[in-house]
């Protein structure tokens with residue numbers, strides 16, 4: 001018997017939702033309610049929640065801390081043949097900050113708007129949805145008495161949004177805990193897509209975060225001083241924006257290219273002048289000694305990192321100008337779309353009439369650490385008909401899209417664990 005449950009925001013807006021689906025959504029909302037905002041996250045409420053979830057489903061869970069306070073929750077669904085390479089279903093627990101003033105509802109309330117059936121919450125797309133959908137898919141498969149051939153690990157990791165270092169995935173993959181998992185194939189996050197087709201990613205762009213600093217002559221604010229820091233940084237900024245335009249044009253001129261196929265750069269910080277943090281007093285009529293810009297470059301696997309590196313070094317080649325890297329990778333790692341596990345994954349989508357594009361994830365995620373270990377990884381978040389709102393205000397996911405994602409994962413998990 002199916003219990004139907006009617007509830008509404010307003011009297012004239014009644015939606016009827018199956019009791020079982022309502023429970024699924026309430027569990028999703030509960031995870032979204034847990035504040036895991038960068039930085040300095042208290043992960044333990046999320047860990048406790050996930051451990052309880054594992055228990056509910058009847059699965060073992062383990063908590064691994066490579067760095068104290070940075071737990072990884074590893075939920076295990078034992079396969080019929082534990083000697084076989086396993087399948088990893090990964091998601092990160094942390095989310096980026098949300099400015100409540102810019103949201104129509106509290107970003108952690110997980111407001112369920114029944115007029116459009118959307119759930120508004122930080123993490124609803126990136127990527128608490130995916131973590132919970134894996135668990136719900138397993139719940140359903142267990143109810144059907146399905147037992148996987150390969151063992152499945154559902155992993156919930158910390159610190160993705162700050163680069164996976166300091167106890168995140170970068171450190172997990174280097175630890176003996178990881179080797180014990182014996183992972184042969186895995187899934188990690190992708191992006192929403194506004195149309196019917198889903199997005200499937202076989203690689204990602206490399207993030208290069210750097211700061212260019214210029215030092216120059218100082219003097220009176222009324223004079224024509226030569227070689228000032230701000231003049232030098234202005235030339236750097238011009239070159240950054242010229243390069244940015246060239247890539248934007250490349251994208252506009254070639255309809256077959258997508259963001260993941262070009263190099264992007266954004267200026268993400270600027271600093272100059274006699275501010276307190278330079279140890280000098282603020283003074284409007286003194287030409288500053290230093291000026292700096294911070295930038296975020298994303299290099300597509302279609303372009304060698306060395307080429308971009310040389311370009312940036314040229315920008316910083318003037319006398320008194322230097323560059324410092326905050327974070328960068330030296331290599332691209334992509335998954336072969338002809339890999340046997342990948343083919344099984346893609347076939348499982350096709351057999352469920354899920355249409356998709358394959359491409360390069362325009363941002364970066366923990367998949368890169370796994371790919372660096374030669375493990376085939378696909379980036380896939382089952383969100384079609386959804387605007388891309390990760391890191392944005394009023395991030396949301398539609399309930400029907402969320403529920404369909406669970407069904408898609410059921411089909412995927414059945415196939416990739418064979």
Ligand SMILES: [Zn+2]
Nearest residue numbers: 126127189365
């Ligand atoms: Zn993410």
Ligand SMILES: [Zn+2]
Nearest residue numbers: 126161390391
């Ligand atoms: Zn993110």
